[in-house]
Amino acid sequence: MVEIKTAEELNKKYLREGMWPTIFCNGCGIGVVLEYTLWAIEELGWDMDKVVFASGIGCSSRLPGYINADGLHTTHGRAIAFATGIKAANPDLNVVIFTGDGDCSGIGGNHFIHAARRNIDLTVIMVNNFVYGMTGGQSSPTAPIGSVATTAPYGNIEHPFDICGIAKALGANYVARWPVSHPYQPIKSVKEGLQKKGFSLLEFLAPCPTAYGRRNKLGDIKKLWKWYDDNTILIEDYEKTMNYGNEKEKEEIKNKIQIGVFQDIEKSGFFEEYEKLMMMLQEKKTTGEKK
Amino acid sequence: MIEVKDDWCKGCNICIERCPVNALEESDRLNKKGIRPPQLKKNNECNDCRLCELLCPDLAISVISDKEVKKEDKKILLRPVGGTIK
Structure with missing residues (x-):
């Protein structure tokens, strides 16, 4: 090669x-x-005939169209449901899902929750840009408090959806969040997530200058990319400061977005358990016949 | 050395902004969208860190290490004097 x-x-x-x-x-x-x-796929050396990309609706969901591999462009929010079907039909395939924040946490929220709960062997790459970008910049469930959108002209008053927090609580095997502005940590993280058996969620904080930045006084591309550097903090640093820092330091980092690997565990997935159950029942049947 | 696919560039200038050694600048040429793609400055300070390549949202930049560009091998004309000791 x-x-x-x-x-x-x-x-x-x-x-x-x-x-x-x-x-x-x-x-x-x-x-x-x-x-x-x-x-990440190149570093793993995967065969592209064994990789399937699934996506829902939205800006980020156009990605499978650009890759020379099998892809599925499905209905709004249902990418994970379709991907579960692919995995069930042919467990040899590696299924990667590109989905947006509105697609995954808003409209397909329940599909996401139950796929994570069942720990199905999927890799969900969620591109979080805080808005429904393709339809003109409506506020999405992950939008920070106070952010301006077409549906929140005086600032968003809803508390944002912490998608990594919920995936962690549901026991997904791999949960990580990274901004796109630094390359090496995310590539390593995607590699780990792809290799992981069981549900892995990778949330990317992607800048959207047109629909999000323009309305939030971050229209300048450089300013918006810098905003992600200034408003994110590594989870290790966050925990250290929260445990040992003084009040001033705690106040400074309180509202920053935490980034890093949140969960990395080994837990048996849905299909492994299903296979075990099948084996057990078949054994029971054969031994029963002998008697 | 960097190679830029001119027509894929949208002119976000993230490569120029994020370059750690400030080695890039806007070029004089225009692509078909009327955007000036980046180029290396005249005094080439690029250290092949490949950050611009990895950060480019349109996958338009390729960094090719100067070391990999083949140089002509110098032929040694002189032979060592004194022969070989076996």
Whole structure:
């Protein structure tokens, strides 16, 4: 196998180059998420015939169309439900789901919750940009308090949905959140998530200059990308400061978004348990016949 | 050395902003969207960290290490004097 070193070689191997350039706006972070995923797959050396990409509706859900692999563009919020079907029909396939914050936490919230609860062997890559970008910038469930959107012209008053927190509580095997502005940690994290048996959730904080930044005085692309650096904090640092810091330090980091790997456990998944049950019942049947 | 796919670039200038050694600048040429893609500055300070390549949202930049660009091998004309000791 030829070792890939540059983005151009990566493009030739993995992309439908006729579809490019993407339709994403200038300064959008979704393309970066695609790039990190492809680098992770390249480092793992996976065969693309064994990888299926599923997506729902939204900006981020256009990603499977750009990759030269099997993909499924499904109804709004139901990407995880369709992906469960793929995995059930052919467990040899590696199923990766690209989904947005409105798609995954808003409209498909219940599908997400139950897939995480059953611990189905899927990798969900959720691109969180705080708005329904494709439909014109409505406020999504993950939008921070006070953010302005077309449906929240005087600022959002709803508490945001901590999607990593809920996945952790439901016992997903791998939960991580990263901003797109630093490459190496997310690539490593995607690699771990893809290899993990069981449900793995990777949340990416992707900038949306057009629908989110423009209304929140962050329209400048550089300013918006810097906002993610200033308003995120590593989970290890956060815990350290909360345990040993003084009041001033605690006040400073209280409202920052925590990033890092939140959960990394080994728990048997739905299909493994199902296989065990099948084996047990078949044994029972054969031994029963002998008697 | 960096290679830019001109027509894929949308001109977000994240590569220029994020470059740790400030080695990139907007070029003089225009692509078909009327955007100026990045290029290396004249005094080449690029240290092949590949950050621009990894951060480019449109996968338009490729960083090719100068070390990998093949240089012509110098042929040694002189032979060591004194022969070989076996």
